[in-house]
Amino acid sequence: xxxxxxxxxxxxxxxxxxxxxxxxxxxxxxxxxxxxxxxxxxxxxxxxxxxxxxxxxxxxxxxxxxxxxxxxxxxxxxxxxxxxxxxxxxxxxxxxxxxxxxxxxxxxxxxxxxxxxxxxxxxxxxxxxxxxxxxxxxxxxxxxxxxxxxxxxxxxxxxxxxxxxxxxxxxxxxxxxxx
Amino acid sequence: xxxxxxxxxxxxxxxxxxxxxxxxxxxxxxxxxxxxxxxxxxxxxxxxxxxxxxxxxxxxxxxxxxxxxxxxxxxxxxxxxxxxxxxxxxxxxxxxxxxxxxxxxxxxxx
Amino acid sequence: xxxxxxxxxxxxxxxxxxxxxxxxxxxxxxxxxxxxxxxxxxxxxxxxxxxxxxxxxxxxxxxxxxxxxxxxxxxxxxxxxxxxxxxxxxxxxxxxxxxxxxxxxxxxxxxxxxxxxxxxxxxxxxxxxxxxxxxxxxxxxxxxxxxxxxxxxxxxxxxxxxxxxxxxxxxxxxxxxxxxxxxxxxxxxxxxxxxxxxxxxxxxxxxxxxxxxxxxxxxxxxxxxxxxxxxxxxxxxxxxxxxxxxxxxxxxxxxxxxxxxxxxxxxxxxxxxxxxxxxxxxxxxxxxxxxxxxxxxxxxxxxxxxxxxxxxxxxxxxxxxxxxxxxxxxxxxxxxxxxxxxxxxxxxxxxxxxxxxxxxxxxxxxxxxxxxxxxxxxxxxxxxxxxxxxxxxxxxxxxxxxxxxxxxxxxxxxxxxxxxxxxxxxxxxxxxxxxxxxxxxxxxxxxxxxxxxxxxxxxxxxxxxxxxxxxxxxxxxxxxxxxxxxxxxxxxxxxxxxxxxxxxxxxxxxxxxxxxxxxxxxxxxxxxxxxxxxxxxxxxxxxxxxxxxxxxxxxxxxxxxxxxxxxxxxxxxxxxxxxxxxxxxxxxxxxxxxxxxxxxxxxxxxxxxxxxxxxxxxxxxxxxxxxx
Numbered sequence: 044x045x046x047x048x049x050x051x052x053x054x055x056x057x058x059x060x061x062x063x064x065x066x067x068x069x070x071x072x073x074x075x076x077x078x079x080x081x082x083x084x085x086x087x088x089x090x091x092x093x094x095x096x097x098x099x100x101x102x103x104x105x106x107x108x109x110x111x112x113x114x115x116x117x118x119x120x121x122x123x124x125x126x127x128x129x130x131x132x133x134x135x136x137x138x139x140x141x142x143x144x145x146x147x148x149x150x151x152x153x154x155x156x157x158x159x160x161x162x163x164x165x166x167x168x169x170x171x172x173x174x175x176x177x178x179x180x181x182x183x184x185x186x187x188x189x190x191x192x193x194x195x196x197x198x199x200x201x202x203x204x205x206x207x208x209x210x211x212x213x214x215x216x217x218x219x220x221x222x
Numbered sequence: 223x224x225x226x227x228x229x230x231x232x233x234x235x236x237x238x239x240x241x242x243x244x245x246x247x248x249x250x251x252x253x254x255x256x257x258x259x260x261x262x263x264x265x266x267x268x269x270x271x272x273x274x275x276x277x278x279x280x281x282x283x284x285x286x287x288x289x290x291x292x293x294x295x296x297x298x299x300x301x302x303x304x305x306x307x308x309x310x311x312x313x314x315x316x317x318x319x320x321x322x323x324x325x326x327x328x329x330x331x332x
Numbered sequence: 333x334x335x336x337x338x339x340x341x342x343x344x345x346x347x348x349x350x351x352x353x354x355x356x357x358x359x360x361x362x363x364x365x366x367x368x369x370x371x372x373x374x375x376x377x378x379x380x381x382x383x384x385x386x387x388x389x390x391x392x393x394x395x396x397x398x399x400x401x402x403x404x405x406x407x408x409x410x411x412x413x414x415x416x417x418x419x420x421x422x423x424x425x426x427x428x429x430x431x432x433x434x435x436x437x438x439x440x441x442x443x444x445x446x447x448x449x450x451x452x453x454x455x456x457x458x459x460x461x462x463x464x465x466x467x468x469x470x471x472x473x474x475x476x477x478x479x480x481x482x483x484x485x486x487x488x489x490x491x492x493x494x495x496x497x498x499x500x501x502x503x504x505x506x507x508x509x510x511x512x513x514x515x516x517x518x519x520x521x522x523x524x525x526x527x528x529x530x531x532x533x534x535x536x537x538x539x540x541x542x543x544x545x546x547x548x549x550x551x552x553x554x555x556x557x558x559x560x561x562x563x564x565x566x567x568x569x570x571x572x573x574x575x576x577x578x579x580x581x582x583x584x585x586x587x588x589x590x591x592x593x594x595x596x597x598x599x600x601x602x603x604x605x606x607x608x609x610x611x612x613x614x615x616x617x618x619x620x621x622x623x624x625x626x627x628x629x630x631x632x633x634x635x636x637x638x639x640x641x642x643x644x645x646x647x648x649x650x651x652x653x654x655x656x657x658x659x660x661x662x663x664x665x666x667x668x669x670x671x672x673x674x675x676x677x678x679x680x681x682x683x684x685x686x687x688x689x690x691x692x693x694x695x696x697x698x699x700x701x702x703x704x705x706x707x708x709x710x711x712x713x714x715x716x717x718x719x720x721x722x723x724x725x726x727x728x729x730x731x732x733x734x735x736x737x738x739x740x741x742x743x744x745x746x747x748x749x750x751x752x753x754x755x756x757x758x759x760x761x762x763x764x765x766x767x768x769x770x771x772x773x774x775x776x777x778x779x780x781x782x783x784x785x786x787x788x789x790x791x792x793x794x795x796x797x798x799x800x801x802x803x804x805x806x807x808x809x810x811x812x813x814x815x816x817x818x819x820x821x822x823x824x825x826x827x828x829x830x831x832x833x834x835x836x837x838x839x840x841x842x843x844x845x846x847x848x849x850x851x852x853x854x855x856x857x858x859x860x861x862x863x864x865x866x867x868x869x870x871x872x873x874x875x876x877x878x879x880x881x882x883x884x885x886x887x888x889x890x891x892x893x894x895x896x897x898x899x900x901x902x903x904x905x906x907x908x909x910x911x912x913x914x915x916x917x918x919x920x921x922x923x924x925x926x927x928x929x930x931x932x933x934x935x936x937x938x939x940x941x942x943x944x945x946x947x948x949x950x951x952x953x954x955x956x957x958x959x960x
Contacts, residue, residue, distance in 0.1 A: 055223050063231040070235055070258050074242030079251065086254050089235075093261050100228065102268045105285050109264075112289050117257065117296050124250045124300040128307045139245050140316045142936040146244030149943050154237035156950055161229045168225035170273045177272065177282050185279040186286070197290055204294035208301040244940050315935055322933025 055172060059099050066092035077134040083121050087114055100170070102177030228269035235262035249303045249313040253296060260292045335385040336394040338378045339410055339463055342420060343473075345371040345378070346427070347456035350449045357445025368448035369431045372455055376424035379459070383417035387826075391416075393465060393529055404520050411465030411529045414826030415664050419596055420462045422671045426588035427455040429805045430580045433679050436799025437580055437686065447487055451584060454480040458589040462596065467516045467526040470597070474512075474561070477590050478505050484585070485577040497576035504570040508560020515553030519604060522550065528600050535603040544607050551604060551611030554597070555618075562594025564652055565622040568645045569883055572629075575637040579682030582637060586644040587675035592667050595651040599660040599667075606658045609751045616656035616754035620761035622649035625880055627768035631775065632865050632876035636681050636691045639776050642879075643720060644674055646765060650735050653758035658750040659738035661827045665820065666735055669727035672812035673719035679806055680713040684780065686802075689793045697779040697863070700788040708803035710781055712810040717777050719813045721770035722846050724839075730817030733834040733842060736762050740838050759838075766842050770849030775864050778857045787861045 052060075066089050073085035090113045097106035175181075186194060235258060242255025264285045271281025307313050349371035357364050386392060395409035431451060438444045457480060460473035479502070486498030516526075522544050523531045535544070544550060558564070563571040571591070575582055585591060598605060598615075605611050623646055630642035647670045654663035685691045687706045688699055696702065703710050719726035722733070739762060742755025820832040856864030866873055875881055 053223065056227065059223060059227050063227065066231065067234055067238070070238040073258065074238055074246065074251075074255055079248060082251055082254060086257065089258065090261060093235075093265060096228065096231070096265060097268055099223075100268055100272050102272060102282050102285075105264075105268055105282050108286055108289055112293055113257075113261075117293055120293075120296050120300055121250060121254055121257075124253070124303060127304055128248075128250060128313045130248065130250065137314070138247055138251065140247040140314075140934075140936055142316070142934070142940060143245040145940045146241050146936070149244060149940055149947065150237045150241035152947050153240060153943065154234060156947060156954070157233040157237070158230055160954065161233055162226055165225045165229055168273060170223045170225055170228075170269070171275070172223055172272070176275060177268070177279070182279050182282050182286075185277075186283055189278045190280075190283045193287065197287055201290060201294050204298055208297045211298070211301040211305055240943065244936050244943070318935075319933030321931075323928045323931035 055099055059096065062092050062095045062099070066096065075139075077136065077138045078132075079125050079130040079135060079138065080122070080132060082138075083118060083125060086121070087118050090114055090118070097177075099172075100177070101172055101175040102182075103175070104177055104179040104182040107179075225269065225273050228265055232262045232266040232269070235259075235265065247314050247316060249306070249315050250300070252315060253299050253303070256299075257292060257296065260288060260295075264288050335382055335392055335412070336410065338385070339382045339392075339394075339412055342375045342378045342382065342424065343456045343459035343463065345375040345456075346452040346459065350453035350456060353445055353449035353452065357449060361445060364445045364448055365435055368452060369428070369435065372424065372428045372431050372452060375455070375459065376421070376428045379417070379420040379424040382412060383421050386412050386414070386417045391529065395465065395527070404524060404526055406468045406526055407466050408469060409465035409527055409529075410463050411527075412463065415596070415599055415660070416462050418668060418823075418826060419592070419664065420459055422668050423455065423458050423462060423588045423592070426671055426675045426809075427451070427458075427584060429675060429679070429809055430584045433583075433682070433802050433805040434578075434580045436802040437682055438578060439799070441578075443487065447484070447578070450480050450483050451581070454484065454584065454589055458593060461593050465528050467520060467528060470528070471513065471516060474557075474593060474597075475509065477561075477593060478502065478509065481505070481574070481585055481590055484581040485574045487577050487581065491576070494576040497570075497573035501570040501574045504567055505560040508557045508567050511553040512557020512560070515550050515555075515557065518546065518553060519544075519550045519601075522546070531601065532603050535607060544604065547604065547607035548610045551608045552614065554601065554604070555611060555615060558594035558598055558652075559618060560594075561597075562591045562648050562652065563645050564594070564618050564648060565625060566882065568622065568626070569879065569886065571645055572633075572638050572641040572879065575635065575641050579637065579678060579685060582641070583675045583678035583682070586641065586678060587671045591644060591648055592671060595648060595655065595663055595667055598652070598655045599664050602655065602658060602660045605655065606750070612656050612658065612750050612754050613757075615652055616757040619649045619653035619656050620757045622646065623653065623761045623765040624768075627765045627772065628869065628872060628876040629879050631768060631772040632869055632873050634693050634877070636684065636693055636696065636776065636780070637678070639693070639772060640674070640677055640681060643677075643769065643772065644670075646769060647674065647720070649765070650732060650762060653762060654735040654738055656750065656754045656758055657738050657742035659735075659742075661824070661832055662731070662734035662738045664827070665823060665832055666728075666731035669719065669731040669813070669816050672809055672816055673716045673727060676712055676716040676806060676809035676813050677720065679802070679809065680709045680716060683709040683802055683806065684713075687792060693776065693779045694863070695790075697783060698788055698790045699792050700790065701792050703781045705792050708806055712806040713780075714777065715810045715813050717773040719817075721773040721850060722766060722842060723770075723850075724834075724843060725818060727813050727815070727817035729843075730820050730832070730834060732762070732766070733839055734820070734832045736838040736842055737835045740835070763841055763845055766845035767849030767852065770846040771853040771864070771868060774850045774853035775857065778854065779863060783861050 069085045069088035069092060073082050073089060076082050076085060090109065094106045094109040094114075097103070097109060239255045239258030239260075239262060242258060243252055246252050246255060267281040267285045267288070271279060271285075274281075303313055306318065310318065312318075349367050353364055353367050356367075391411055391413035393409070393411055395407045397405060397407050431448065434444075434448065434451065438447055441447060454477060457473040457476035461470050461477070464470040464473060482498050482502040485501050486494050488494040489498075519531065520526045523534055525531060556567075560567045571586070574585060577585075605615065626642045626645035626649060630639050630646065633639045633642060647666065651663045651666050651670070654660070654666060681691070683706055684696065684702070687709070688696055688702060690696065715726065719728035722729045724730075736759060739755050739759040742750045743752055743759050744755070745752050824832050852868060853864045856867040859867070869876055878884070
């Protein structure tokens with residue numbers, strides 16, 4: 044809260060913008076690269092950058108969870124998915140569909156609209172980062188006091204997803220699938 | 223820190239994910255783009271939670287939930303993709319057109 | 333059983349028989365014959381019983397109101413006077429004879445069950461008309477007869493002629509029935525009741541002094557229905573065509589039921605008609621035209637049944653003539669005798685057709701031995717034709733004599749009520765038609781049965797022998813044809829008592845005319861042993877054979893414009909209206925085809941469209957918010 048001017052950034056702002064550029068660049072590479080495995084790796088970079096952003100926003104618990112779950116498991120899952128669907132190693136020319144120009148137009152229009160709106164709406168909003176707001180203690184406190192019921196419900200949902208994934212994978216193989 | 227920074231980053235990340243969903247051909251890549259969109263939403267939640275100094279940490283808790291949900295989603299999604307791959311031999315979503323209108327529609331008998 | 337109960341049973345028995353036959357005819361064909369004959373026979377016996385009980389005394393009235401009908405009440409009412417009971421006897425007896433005869437005649441017909449049921453229903457309807465005292469109840473019977481005649485004339489619906497004839501019979505009689513219905517409603521509104529007896533009492537009683545507001549209009553409307561049913565000019569054209577039905581049906585329709593209904597109806601409502609001199613004059617003109625035209629046409633016909641059909645029209649002309657001079661005794665007397673001898677003639681003709689396999693007089697005149705093979709038909713038809721030709725002492729002579737006497741009285745102004753001009757018309761036409769009638773009767777008889785052997789080279793086809801029931805029926809009917817005329821002194825007591833006995837002047841004239849006709853026909857036939865019609869009719873023969881081209885006239889005046897109108901409507905429907913309909917279907921179809929092309933099956937396209945739409949909505953929302 045040392046400065047309230049847009050053009051007088053603090054150190055955190057600078058770091059945030061730099062890491063943000065990395066995240067954005069990694070994301071763009073992730074959705075444009077012709078090498079499928081590279082796409083997954085660029086995703087790792089983008090998500091890891093996001094974890095840094097969380098840390099900058101003093102949400103350290105979320106940041107570690109992001110690293111653990113996203114980087115540790117989701118990306119591994121995606122890599123397994125690529126492997127199991129026999130994705131080619133090396134550039135594949137048909138990674139993008141014919142819908143690409145439309146997609147580009149829609150994405151750019153959405154970006155323009157949303158960026159305009161967001162900047163217009165939050166011009167004068169500042170985040171106070173001097174006191175941390177997302178330590179493990181704080182978040183854990185809230186999680187197991189206020190949000191304990193949704194948390195338990197979520198465990199059921201995860202169980203259901205687990206069983207669902209197994210069932211979806213099994214039915215075919217028992218019915219005489221090709222594997 | 224200015225709130226616009228994370229907000230604009232989230233918007234751009236979301237639009238990149240949107241582009242990926244709309245433009246990618248491989249179903250696994252589409253799932254990755256969906257992850258990008260979810261991550262953008264997570265960033266938004268965290269940024270606004272910190273900005274608002276919410277006593278219950280609703281935004282961050284929601285982010286946690288979102289991460290769990292996306293894990294579940296990616297598990298189910300990959301299972302489906304694998305199934306499609308096994309059944310059709312391809313995961314190119316513009317080739318999965320079983321629901322399209324037939325080329326030579328029969329006009330009077332419908 | 334009191335008289336009223338018996339009278340109620342008379343129409344109900346054939347009705348129940350018809351219902352039973354229709355219900356069980358298919359499953360139990362063995363019961364059809366007893367079911368057809370016995371109820372009708374019982375009805376005939378009951379009708380005789382009712383007639384004897386009534387005995388020409390004061391009329392018996394019975395009425396019950398089934399349900400409130402609002403306005404003028406409609407009642408299930410009976411009115412048994414001398415006319416009703418005697419006509420009912422005639423109807424029931426003729427119907428019984430027809431049913432008996434049909435057992436033999438229709439023995440091999442696959443649709444005998446439905447035929448018998450319809451004949452029973454027809455009989456029931458006619459008996460209802462005869463006994464009914466309520467105009468609406470009468471109308472019910474009247475219309476049931478119409479539909480039954482449609483079915484019966486079209487009994488052989490495999491042939492196009494029968495289909496056309498049945499449709500024609502139905503449409504032409506309906507053409508008369510529409511004004512008839514209007515007339516009934518107008519009459520009831522005028523008098524304030526549907527009860528015939530009440531209407532007659534109000535109109536004839538000197539105490540009430542009730543006058544109809546529009547007597548001519550009502551009478552002419554009713555007359556149209558009567559002309560349709562009783563086959564009077566110009567609505568008579570359905571009747572010769574109705575010969576396409578089975579012969580017993582012709583006997584039933586022409587002798588006792590349908591055609592008699594019109595005459596009987598006027599007889600019941602004579603005071604209504606007598607209230608309008610104009611209506612009586614119209615009736616007289618119709619009768620005169622019918623008499624002369626039908627007699628000429630009958631002389632020129634080749635088919636034996638068509639000869640009889642035209643003769644029926646002519647005899648009905650005598651009846652309407654009698655009504656035109658306001659003498660219903662004579663009309664109903666002729667109705668009774670004609671019913672007897674015409675039924676006899678038709679059934680006899682049926683035997684001839686059955687034996688010879690054809691109804692054409694030209695073919696019959698070339699057949700040898702018909703007299704021997706159909707001896708019963710020969711003798712009974714001789715009686716019937718003599719009655720038809722009004723030769724004393726056969727039945728037709730006395731009844732026709734009564735008609736002519738009544739006409740003469742009116743013409744000379746002896747009676748009040750009917751205009752003298754009507755009397756003259758009927759008298760002259762009746763006397764002119766008498767020799768023609770005798771001539772065609774003689775022609776039919778001579779051509780069918782007589783002639784030297786060398787002019788009759790063809791043998792009679794070897795058909796199976798005539799059913800004894802059929803010939804017995806002929807003799808049963810021959811009896812009244814022979815004797816009914818002599819009963820006029822008693823009939824006087826049953827009816828109005830106007831005197832039905834023959835008078836010297838008209839008797840001499842009529843007998844002379846009849847004998848002239850007979851002799852002329854015989855002479856013309858004797859000269860070349862051939863059809864006397866060309867010699868007698870001369871240039872009139874061709875138009876007479878075609879029914880004076882009245883059908884052609886109707887075709888030009890009614891049928892063609894109707895068909896042209898129908899074609900126009902069809903064209904408008906197909907070319908104009910249907911275009912809109914097709915367009916209304918095709919336009920959404922094309923739009924749908926366009927919408928279809930968006931269904932590519934590509935999820936990314938769909939999602940792009942959804943997101944683009946959401947963007948448009950978002951921009952719109954922002955712009956709206958910014959504008960406020």
